[in-house]
Amino acid sequence: MDYALERFTEEVKAVIAATGRVPLALIETATPKPNIPADLAFPAFRAAKELKVPPPQLAAELAAAISIPERSLIGKVEAAGPFLNFSMHPQRMAEAVLAEITAGAEGYGRQADGAGKAIVIDYSAPNIAKRMHVGHIRSTIIGQSLVNIFRALGYSVVGDNHLGDWGKQFGVVLASIAQDGRPDAEGEAALEALEAQYSRYAAAAKDRPELDDEARRWSLLLEQGDAHARDLWQWCVDLTMRAAQRNYDRLGVHIDHAYGESFYETMLPGVISEALEHGVAFREEGGAVVIENLSSLPTFLLQRSDGGTLYMTRDVATVLFRLKEFHPSRIVYVIGEPQALHMRQLFALTKAMGYGQGVDLVHVAFGTVFDASGQPLSTRRGNMVYLESLLDEAVARARAVVEKKSPELPEDEKAAVAESVGVGAVVYNDLYQDTKRNITLDWERMLATEGNSATYLQYSHARCRSILRRAAEEGAAVQGDASLLTHPAETGLIKHLARLPEALREAGARYAPFVIADWCYTTAREFGVFFEQCPVLKAESADLRAARLALVAATAHALKAGLGLLGIRAPERM
RNA sequence: GGGGCUGUAGCUCAGUUGGAUAGAGCAGCGACCUUCUAAGUCGUUAGUCGCCCGUUCGAGUCGGGCCAGCCCCGCCA
Known part of the structure; x- marks a missing residue:
């Protein structure tokens, strides 16, 4: 429309x-x-x-x-x-915009640009038997927002969680579990224990080559489909996905598929032979399959000299599968900026092999997260941040603010608000600015409740709802003559509300959730001005009150729609 | 050596088909709660848009060359 x-x-x-x-x-x-x-x-x-x-x-x-x-x-x-x-024309715009928002409600801004087109979005991609850390967090949050944005633009979006569930290191995972047993825990605690077992095993293997052999044996058993190895692997997958699911639920993340790297195992020999047949790759003397001089990109490998496959091999297979399975017009990868070269090589290779002509292969690169002292987060440095603990910490801090600001709320609502506010802050921290920028982990800024923050947006929505709740109690009409809304604060708010569809388009075109975040922020500011200057329930006349209530209702809908695109919940009260 | 991203106020960032006086937040200073949530609103201080050339009526925006930070450049992912 x-x-x-x-x-x-x-x-x-x-x-x-x-x-x-x-x-x-x-x-x-x-x-x-x-x-x-x-x-x-x-x-x-x-x-x-x-x-x-x-x-x-x-x-x-x-x-x-x-x-x-x-x-x-x-x-x-x-x-x-x-x-x-x-x-x-302020009055006619007011009438048109309020009518549109009333009709669209929380789906306001939706469009049909993408009707009939499919987009595959690859995001989150946790590693099995490991906790999700900052890299996965960014991918998960940005990816889900892009899913929401493209769905709202009318595309048929297929989310795929490309699990790190295969590869050389998995033998070590299995061997370490065979040696130390399965940790008696759930969630991040269990995964942390597995990581520790893994590290101990890997460290010990340096002095004891037989441990390496044992890991290799497990790796082989797994690839050969050995029942016991496969069971253990499945247990790891299930454990990890249960933990991931809890986090996904909190973040409002729903990913349609989770094929994972293991899914492509049987397709890899075909990929390699096809690349060789097309002449884009050649087998060098040592046995490795090499791609040289492709689109003036640096040389890279499709197969190791020992016959093993690589990340690239699985990624090519993944593209081919997605093309065949989903017939997308685009495939979008939400992956960190450091992998930009890998992505360019993958895209070039795929095209050179004759696949995906006319399909846009897009890398949405996000920046690296640094700690407050400017160091990149890493397990080795011991400054790594994990998703579940991050959310828990954010919610705990939000809870303290709720206790202070809204002690009158019932206990369960306090908890729900703290959850929405805390998680919202984490999400907003990854979405409020251009994703390609590096970001610094700063608790003060991330959990800020003022200015350009998730909390401010949620608060603005809650204020709208609060007015509407009171109006309902008084039995006031919420639909009025929008042409009465001629105060500058009203006109400013309405004109800005009219821009959500445009912002949505731009966000999609640029793969940039921050465009939506910006729109939400400006909406909240415009509403703040209106709130100060235009009494609603105590408006000069019943007609004006009804019209203003309609504007407040529209603002609440639009703000909730915008926050929804970001994956942030909008509480009724806070 | 080659390549990618970034460089705008003290700090964190918007500013994308080149257009009017470069905008926000935070921090600082000041004002406003017996009226719908002060997690708010208003005012104020603050910028050689990294540097230099070029393109033109006009450049933060486009092109070229430098400088700085982060990252990447075959047998990890």
């Missing part, structure tokens, strides 16, 4: 065109900066040059020549130097 803002833009272009003064191709509009009292501008420079008149003259002529149709969303047009500025 065309939302009000798009219709307004179309009308602006149409009225300029109707003057017959400017060729259609030269009618380009721009959004004025916030300090300009207009909603859409036509910079006359280019057209003026073409027509050989000074830009201010053209702008003035157009301003005089333009006639605004009846019932137009355009309020007024005026020349400002070389710019032709258009303003929205």
